[in-house]
Amino acid sequence: MDNRMRIGELARRAQVTIRTVRYYESIGLLPQGMREGSGQHYYTEDTLVRLRKIDQLKKLGLSLDEIREVVDFYFIDPSGVQSKQKVLSLLRQYLAQTDQKINELQQFSAELRTHIDYFERCFT
Amino acid sequence: MDNRMRIGELARRAQVTIRTVRYYESIGLLPQGMREGSGQHYYTEDTLVRLRKIDQLKKLGLSLDEIREVVDFYFIDPSGVQSKQKVLSLLRQYLAQTDQKINELQQFSAELRTHIDYFERCFT
DNA sequence: GATGAACGTTACGTTAACTTCATGTTTGTG
DNA sequence: CACAAACATGAAGTTAACGTAACGTTCATC
Structure with a gap:
């Protein structure tokens, strides 16, 4: 599988905007993509799964703070x-x-x- | 029954703040209390019931705009x-x-x- | 090797649903 | 009638969760 996904693909596949991805990174809800030399970030399928889960929980009415409290339980x-x-x-x-x-x-x-x-x- | 309720009692009995009552009046979600001469507003039990219903719907995750669309159906x-x-x-x-x-x-x-x-x- | 799409960063803008502040008026109780 | 508690009004501030703008860099493809 191709594990070199950039932010555009990540956002598109999770049905969110690039801005949303970066915002989640900035508040520590999503791990920062690895930077490979040039400055651009690269993401894995795991991040995509996590992002989708966050979006799903958000639709249930949970705030990002609440999501931060529970989302880890899906992955740890x-x-x-x-x-x-x-x-x-x-x-x-x-x-x-x-x-x-x-x-x-x-x-x-x-x-x-x-x-x-x-x-x-x-x-x- | 005493139908001379002022904003303080209304807010207290509905478990919301006075400011919230006034905000709802300002956006037309709650009818303005009648003003009896002096400038102060007086409210009825009906308004209290409506206010409680609004609060209940809000807790379900409805926005005030959405509540505006449906709350009347409880009373008309x-x-x-x-x-x-x-x-x-x-x-x-x-x-x-x-x-x-x-x-x-x-x-x-x-x-x-x-x-x-x-x-x-x-x-x- | 140019050039357009994608990316990065910083900073200001936006909407909902209020809260807080400032300032002045009314009510009701001693 | 004094005076504190309650009320009115307007404007500015707040928080969450991003959106939008501005401007420079990198990637990929012709």
């Missing part, structure tokens, strides 16, 4: 972590929040259905 | 609306978006559970 090896209890409690916290939000959204969905029914009934 | 009579087809398609669009988001969140929830399982298994 748990056996190397010292404070597993802390990580676990963080994960459980996010799980509770997520499930709570699912419930609220389901209620909103039901309300929308009610409104739709009301309006549909007006056509009879 | 459908039979009085002229462009019912338009409203219906709008509501169906929000329903689809919401259900989509529920699905994605459920997937995220499952992923979180997987990670938690991983970490828990490390303690054995």
